[in-house]
Amino acid sequence: MRLLTTATILSLFLSSSSAQTTGKNPKRGLVSTPNPDFARDDPKWTNNSSPLSWYHNFDRIPLPAYDKFPQSEFEYVPTMWGMYSDKGDDTYFLGNITQLSKSRKIFHVLTFNLPDLLFEHGGSQMEPKVAAKVWIKNILPLREEHGVKVALPTVSDPRNGWLDPFLGNCTALNKGKECEYDFVSMHSFGKFEHLKENIGKWESKFPGKPIWVTEVGYNDQDLFTTQDFYNKSIEYMENSTIVERYAWFGAFRSELSNVGPNMAMLDKVGDFTQIGAWYMGQNMTVKTIDKVNSANADVCTLENPCGGSKKSAGVKVMDEQRIWVAAGATLFGMLLLA
Ligand SMILES: *[C@@H]1O[C@H](CO)[C@@H](O)[C@H](O)[C@H]1NC(C)=O
Numbered sequence: 001m002r003l004l005t006t007a008t009i010l011s012l013f014l015s016s017s018s019a020q021t022t023g024k025n026p027k028r029g030l031v032s033t034p035n036p037d038f039a040r041d042d043p044k045w046t047n048n049s050s051p052l053s054w055y056h057n058f059d060r061i062p063l064p065a066y067d068k069f070p071q072s073e074f075e076y077v078p079t080m081w082g083m084y085s086d087k088g089d090d091t092y093f094l095g096n097i098t099q100l101s102k103s104r105k106i107f108h109v110l111t112f113n114l115p116d117l118l119f120e121h122g123g124s125q126m127e128p129k130v131a132a133k134v135w136i137k138n139i140l141p142l143r144e145e146h147g148v149k150v151a152l153p154t155v156s157d158p159r160n161g162w163l164d165p166f167l168g169n170c171t172a173l174n175k176g177k178e179c180e181y182d183f184v185s186m187h188s189f190g191k192f193e194h195l196k197e198n199i200g201k202w203e204s205k206f207p208g209k210p211i212w213v214t215e216v217g218y219n220d221q222d223l224f225t226t227q228d229f230y231n232k233s234i235e236y237m238e239n240s241t242i243v244e245r246y247a248w249f250g251a252f253r254s255e256l257s258n259v260g261p262n263m264a265m266l267d268k269v270g271d272f273t274q275i276g277a278w279y280m281g282q283n284m285t286v287k288t289i290d291k292v293n294s295a296n297a298d299v300c301t302l303e304n305p306c307g308g309s310k311k312s313a314g315v316k317v318m319d320e321q322r323i324w325v326a327a328g329a330t331l332f333g334m335l336l337l338a
């Protein structure tokens, strides 16, 4: 499937949310980055009119503020961020999720947050070989015995030589049976074309697998550019049949953001920014976009897979890393330090 038709002019009408103020949007979720100083901000994402249907928080425990919501209302998606013991031969994650499953049905889990990047760059720094072992012990049973849908590890690039050995080792350890997964997860920071290209990369590498864009934004831009990106990217992901879910980064106050103040969904006193209000389904308008894409040639698709040399991978990785110094740190609750 081509991401976009070759027609240069396309018109489409769609609301940037399928949800009206009373409904949930099945795609739209929250990257929860709670800050203990502003705990009063947490309920802002879940009040009666919230369109957000799911959240993740880099962790294995629901945020206490959201514990009261049943999965059907606000689905908690736990993350196995990395290894929880030195050798990675424990079953802590499996144990934790099995325990959690007594109080709420777990439908999905995310796995390994940027295992291809170093800790100092916000990654979970795992050897493919060790990661495969951890996966077999913790993730496979969740999928096979508990019916949980599992994501492939969230790498910075699906073609950078991490996922292939991971899957190879997993198959070897799994007695020759391929390690299966249900969806893929990715982050994208950069301009709109970059997002489309990224989605295309995952789509061509893992055809048919639903994509979750678990962090998305265009960091460090002026307000107009950020809002323009917001408008385009949200419409694009809403429209996409391959993007199953997405989460805007992020749900923090502008003064505390280290992806630039304009990506924040809360202002410095904790009120919604314009983007925050849009994301929360306020001021929804039906929009028309006529010139959808002028950079088709640069978009990776099934028919036009990227060779990896179109753009300097180094630049991209550096970009990701810079962001992930920030985002990776959320695990330790440090993301939003001023
Ligand atoms: C929306 O999706 C349809 C079918 O998948 C496609 O033809 C169209 O170009 C898409 N539009 C945008 C803006 O992505």
Ligand SMILES: *[C@@H]1O[C@H](CO)[C@@H](O)[C@H](O)[C@H]1NC(C)=O
Binding pocket: 044, 047, 048, 049
């Ligand atoms: C939900 O949040 C919006 C935006 O702050 C607010 O206008 C609305 O009153 C809130 N609703 C409830 C039930 O708290």
Ligand SMILES: *[C@@H]1O[C@H](CO)[C@@H](O)[C@H](O)[C@H]1NC(C)=O
Binding pocket: 084, 091, 092, 093, 094, 095, 096, 099
């Ligand atoms: C949950 O994980 C922690 C390690 O992070 C571990 O100490 C604990 O035993 C686990 N709980 C269960 C029920 O396995």
Ligand SMILES: *[C@@H]1O[C@H](CO)[C@@H](O)[C@H](O)[C@H]1NC(C)=O
Binding pocket: 127, 128, 129, 130, 164, 165, 166, 167, 168, 169, 172
């Ligand atoms: C297993 O992973 C290691 C790197 O950790 C890699 O060198 C090796 O080729 C992988 N094995 C398979 C079968 O893919």
Ligand SMILES: *[C@@H]1O[C@H](CO)[C@@H](O)[C@H](O)[C@H]1NC(C)=O
Binding pocket: 224, 225, 227, 228, 231, 278, 283, 284, 285, 287
């Ligand atoms: C984004 O969309 C809103 C309507 O939802 C519109 O008011 C605003 O002007 C748009 N901004 C840009 C930069 O396209």
Ligand SMILES: *[C@@H]1O[C@H](CO)[C@@H](O)[C@H](O)[C@H]1NC(C)=O
Binding pocket: 274, 282, 283
């Ligand atoms: C819509 O947004 C404008 C600011 O752009 C604000 O003044 C107005 O109160 C909002 N309306 C609703 C219903 O949220």
